[in-house]
Amino acid sequence: MSIAARVGDNLSKAGLLTTRYGLALNVLWIGRLKFEDYEVENIRPLVTSSPLFSSFVEKFGERNIARAVGVTEISIGALIAARRISPKASTAGSLAAAGMFVTTLSFLVTTPEAWHESKVGPKLSIAGQFLLKDLVLFGASLVTAAEALRSARHPGCR
Numbered sequence: 001m002s003i004a005a006r007v008g009d010n011l012s013k014a015g016l017l018t019t020r021y022g023l024a025l026n027v028l029w030i031g032r033l034k035f036e037d038y039e040v041e042n043i044r045p046l047v048t049s050s051p052l053f054s055s056f057v058e059k060f061g062e063r064n065i066a067r068a069v070g071v072t073e074i075s076i077g078a079l080i081a082a083r084r085i086s087p088k089a090s091t092a093g094s095l096a097a098a099g100m101f102v103t104t105l106s107f108l109v110t111t112p113e114a115w116h117e118s119k120v121g122p123k124l125s126i127a128g129q130f131l132l133k134d135l136v137l138f139g140a141s142l143v144t145a146a147e148a149l150r151s152a153r154h155p156g157c158r
Contacts, residue, residue, distance in 0.1 A: 016147055020083060020090075023140045027097055028077030034070025043069075045127065049111045052103065076100060080144060087152035094145030101138035107131050 001009075033039040040062050047053040047065060057065050079093025108114050114128035124132060 016143070019140045020080060020144045020147075023094075023097065023137060023144060024077045024081035026077075026137065027073050027080065027100075031070045031073025031075075031077060034066045034073065037063075040066045045113045046104075046107045046111050046131075049113075050107060051110060052106070073100070080141075083144075083148050083151070087148045090148040091145050091152055094141045094148060098138055098141035098145065101134040101141060104131060104134045105138065 034043075043066060044062060047057050047062065053065065060068075076093050076096045079089050080097060081090075082093070083090035108128060108131050111127065111131075114125055114131060116123045116125050
């Protein structure tokens with residue numbers, strides 16, 4: 001194997017590790033923040049404008065919804081990080097994260113505060129820019145799900 005191929009393999013492995021554990025840390029951290037009052041305030045416009053969440057907010061309250069989302073995110077982050085112990089659990093966590101990020105990306109459509117109106121065309125607000133990062137996290141979730149699934153199907157390839 002050439003030096004370039006070995007370097008490429010090592011970079012790929014390092015990138016995948018960074019992607020997996022960076023994704024897990026982000027999801028865990030974001031989940032933990034859902035227990036802070038300021039984060040309940042931050043997500044208010046997102047969940048109250050969302051057809052998916054607004055009825056739950058009315059029924060259970062913003063704080064309880066934020067905490068339920070936080071517990072879910074912490075669980076997902078832990079599953080993603082469990083790759084060495086259980087590739088199947090990590091696959092499930094990564095796929096759950098992908099679903100979570102699709103949900104948060106839908107807020108770009110349902111949250112009026114995500115956009116600034118201008119004569120040139122729509123422009124993302126700070127809230128919209130915050131949500132757009134979830135596109136990259138969605139892709140990272142798909143990459144980690146695929147790798148964990150391959151590992152689960154071929155246990156010797158850990």
